[in-house]
Amino acid sequence: xxxxxxxxxxxxxxxxxxxxxxxxxxxxxxxxxxxxxxxxxxxxxxxxxxxxxxxxxxxxxxxxxxxxxxxxxxxxxxxxxxxxxxxxxxxxxxxxxxxxxxxxxxxxxxxxxxxxxxxxxxxxxxxxxxxxxxxxxxxxxxxxxxxxxxxxxxxxxxxxxxxxxxxxxxxxxxxxxxxxxxxxxxxxxxxxxxxxxxxxxxxxxxxxxxxxxxxxxxxxxxxxxxxxxxxxxxxxxxxxxxxxxxxxxxxxxxxxxxxxxxxxxxxxxxxxxxxxxxxxxxxxxxxxxxxxxxxxxxxxxxxxxxxxxxxxxxxxxxxxxxxxxxxxxxxxxxxxxxxxxxxxxxxxxxxxxxxxxxxxxxxxxxxxxxxxx
Numbered sequence: 001x002x003x004x005x006x007x008x009x010x011x012x013x014x015x016x017x018x019x020x021x022x023x024x025x026x027x028x029x030x031x032x033x034x035x036x037x038x039x040x041x042x043x044x045x046x047x048x049x050x051x052x053x054x055x056x057x058x059x060x061x062x063x064x065x066x067x068x069x070x071x072x073x074x075x076x077x078x079x080x081x082x083x084x085x086x087x088x089x090x091x092x093x094x095x096x097x098x099x100x101x102x103x104x105x106x107x108x109x110x111x112x113x114x115x116x117x118x119x120x121x122x123x124x125x126x127x128x129x130x131x132x133x134x135x136x137x138x139x140x141x142x143x144x145x146x147x148x149x150x151x152x153x154x155x156x157x158x159x160x161x162x163x164x165x166x167x168x169x170x171x172x173x174x175x176x177x178x179x180x181x182x183x184x185x186x187x188x189x190x191x192x193x194x195x196x197x198x199x200x201x202x203x204x205x206x207x208x209x210x211x212x213x214x215x216x217x218x219x220x221x222x223x224x225x226x227x228x229x230x231x232x233x234x235x236x237x238x239x240x241x242x243x244x245x246x247x248x249x250x251x252x253x254x255x256x257x258x259x260x261x262x263x264x265x266x267x268x269x270x271x272x273x274x275x276x277x278x279x280x281x282x283x284x285x286x287x288x289x290x291x292x293x294x295x296x297x298x299x300x301x302x303x304x305x306x307x308x309x310x311x312x313x314x315x316x317x318x319x320x321x322x323x324x325x326x327x328x329x330x331x332x333x334x335x336x337x338x339x340x341x342x343x344x345x346x347x348x349x350x351x352x353x354x355x356x357x358x359x360x361x362x363x364x365x366x367x368x369x370x371x372x373x
Contacts, residue, residue: 025231027158063180186309198357202338225360235310238269
């Protein structure tokens with residue numbers, strides 16, 4: 001549950017927060033703080049986990065960049081303005097990850113993503129006005145076309161409704177965490193969100209929730225493969241559109257359907273990007289080795305993002321600087337609200353050994369990608 005209050009003690013420079021276009025999964029809406037940083041409502045467990053990420057996993061997580069106070073203003077017509085109050089220290093803006101973000105990519109992102117406005121209608125739906133050329137096609141029963149990932153739209157509706165209820169009145173104050181925008185390095189990010197592990201419930205959930213989570217795992221590839229698709233967007237060069245699927249699509253897949261969807265993830269509308277297979281496999285093997293080294297760690301209900309740039313080589317922002325700084329694919333762990341390890345907060349349950357369910361999922365992912373070579 002996000003931390004919200006009706007009072008804010010200090011004055012900060014205000015930064016308008018925009019909806020993050022490329023959110024493919026999750027429960028809460030992600031907002032764009034600037035070209036290189038996103039933010040979302042603070043969850044205390046996740047916040048504490050980011051403060052103590054093991055050193056050898058930092059390359060596989062989004063860089064944590066602190067917290068900000070957020071004000072949500074709603075006028076009489078239902079238009080919502082979301083303001084983030086810039087932290088007093090901005091040292092995170094000078095990080096190496098920020099410096100590696102190419103100027104050409106930054107300009108491309110600004111041009112592509114444009115500006116957006118949010119309006120929370122009294123019916124409960126969210127109206128998003130966008131100024132962008134990007135098109136997202138939802139491959140579900142609705143077959144809707146939007147200028148923002150359909151799942152992102154859904155999450156913003158849920159988040160804004162929850163935050164409004166938490167503090168009745170024209171202005172709501174909340175605390176958000178700032179994270180590296182891991183998709184910012186790409187002009188046309190294709191993103192695969194994978195729910196990892198054979199178990200999804202945390203140690204502190206109620207018996208009812210535990211039963212629901214266990215059934216979801218038993219009835220999906222979480223049980224058979226230790227991984228299931230939670231969301232995906234793939235940029236298609238032939239149509240200049242993103243093809244999107246959500247978690248409900250992922251839950252409907254068997255093993256064969258899972259493999260076919262991973263094949264779809266690497267197809268840009270013209271060819272299968274086999275050139276990305278070796279980098280993906282190597283990163284997954286590296287992650288497997290690091291997870292195996294962490295006794296008592298459990299990453300329940302966390303996700304793994306696999307990303308690459310679907311732009312053509314001529315349009316690639318790093319094409320003129322290919323070499324050690326280039327990053328054809330990226331693999332990142334996200335969502336740590338239910339993670340635990342020995343000594344974490346006041347958790348009474350301490351597990352033994354590494355997270356075998358997560359490792360099982362990584363092994364099967366490696367096998368599936370290896371078979372696509």
